[in-house]
Amino acid sequence: MLCLNSLRIVCSSRALLHPNRLMSVFRAVTYPAHCLPVTSFPKKDTWISSMNLRALGKGREIIYCTNQVQSSRNYCAAQMKLNCWSCKKPLDKTPAFFCLSCKLVQPPEEGTSYFKIMDCDCTFTLDTQKLQKRYLQLQRSLHPDNFSQKSVKEQEYSEHQSALVNKAYTTLLKPLSRGLYMLELEGMSIEEGTSFGGDPQFLMEVMEINESLDGARTSEEANKIGQDTKGKLADLTEQIDTALRKGELQTAKALLAQMKYFANIDEKVKEKLSEFM
Numbered sequence: 001m002l003c004l005n006s007l008r009i010v011c012s013s014r015a016l017l018h019p020n021r022l023m024s025v026f027r028a029v030t031y032p033a034h035c036l037p038v039t040s041f042p043k044k045d046t047w048i049s050s051m052n053l054r055a056l057g058k059g060r061e062i063i064y065c066t067n068q069v070q071s072s073r074n075y076c077a078a079q080m081k082l083n084c085w086s087c088k089k090p091l092d093k094t095p096a097f098f099c100l101s102c103k104l105v106q107p108p109e110e111g112t113s114y115f116k117i118m119d120c121d122c123t124f125t126l127d128t129q130k131l132q133k134r135y136l137q138l139q140r141s142l143h144p145d146n147f148s149q150k151s152v153k154e155q156e157y158s159e160h161q162s163a164l165v166n167k168a169y170t171t172l173l174k175p176l177s178r179g180l181y182m183l184e185l186e187g188m189s190i191e192e193g194t195s196f197g198g199d200p201q202f203l204m205e206v207m208e209i210n211e212s213l214d215g216a217r218t219s220e221e222a223n224k225i226g227q228d229t230k231g232k233l234a235d236l237t238e239q240i241d242t243a244l245r246k247g248e249l250q251t252a253k254a255l256l257a258q259m260k261y262f263a264n265i266d267e268k269v270k271e272k273l274s275e276f277m
Contacts, residue, residue, distance in 0.1 A: 082106075084099035084101065084106065085104075085153075086102050087101050087102040089101040089102070091106065094109060094112065095108075095109050095112045095117055096109070097138070097141065097142060104154060105142065105150075105154050105158050105161065106157065107160060107161075108157075108160050108161055113185065114167070114171050114181060115172065117164065117168045118131055118135065118165075118168050118169060120134070120172065122182070122185075123245075124175070124178060124182060124237075124241040125241050126172065128173065131173065132169075135165065135169040138165045139166075142158055142165060143162055144159050174263075175233070175237050175240070176256065176259050176260060179240055179244070179259070180256060182244060182252075183249065183256065188253055202258065206261050206262075206265070209225065209228075210265065210268070212225055213225050213272055219273055219276035222269055222272040223269075223273065225269055226266065226270075229262055229265050229269060232262050233263065233266065236255055236258060236262065239255050240252050240255045240256060240259070243255060
């Protein structure tokens with residue numbers, strides 16, 4: 001088996017659009033290691049950004065070096081060493097929003113998870129205050145208004161980066177979208193119309209809550225339903241966190257599907273309460 005200490009891959013936008021064309025993928029390490037070839041990308045990855053890949057620019061270099069990828073989570077943590085699109089000097093970290101040498105804004109990096117963008121631990125019970133602080137910090141520096149007098153390329157990159165930060169923030173802010181995203185990182189998703197295996201008790205409970213909310217005649221009645229719903233969402237949050245920590249993805253998926261129902265009820269409660277104002 002071929003042993004390499006490092007592998008340099010020059011990726012164009014077309015190559016990133018077709019990752020299977022890349023010869024191999026490696027995980028960055030800080031010490032010499034045997035590098036095992038990987039002939040294709042894992043299905044469970046974080047190539048989730050909807051940004052226009054042309055924004056990555058032509059001729060950017062990506063360097064990979066690793067031991068063999070063992071899991072999707074390890075793969076998500078892969079370190080990509082990029083060069084600045086302008087001065088060509090290596091960027092010091094991933095994701096790199098600005099080049100420390102020439103100070104120019106950089107294009108979004110495909111393959112970077114929302115957790116890494118927002119500098120948060122990849123956990124269901126993340127620190128939302130830290131998330132909000134990171135969001136404000138990034139938007140202050142990346143907002144397109146800051147680049148109105150810059151080059152067209154810098155304006156384009158700032159727009160893409162700002163939109164990506166917004167998407168990452170809104171996805172990770174609420175438990176439901178955060179949990180669904182964590183399942184996506186593991187190659188799982190909840191489709192519309194997800195069934196609960198014909199669980200009549202759960203469906204009946206949801207139906208009764210909706211009927212009670214529709215029939216609420218006072219703000220007190222609606223508020224009581226809202227408080228009960230928040231309690232159920234809190235319980236589900238704890239159960240989902242436990243399931244994800246244990247790697248019980250199917251259990252987490254079923255619980256998140258239930259959370260979708262109660263999250264919808266929570267929104268309906270807010271609408272109902274606004275009618276009494």
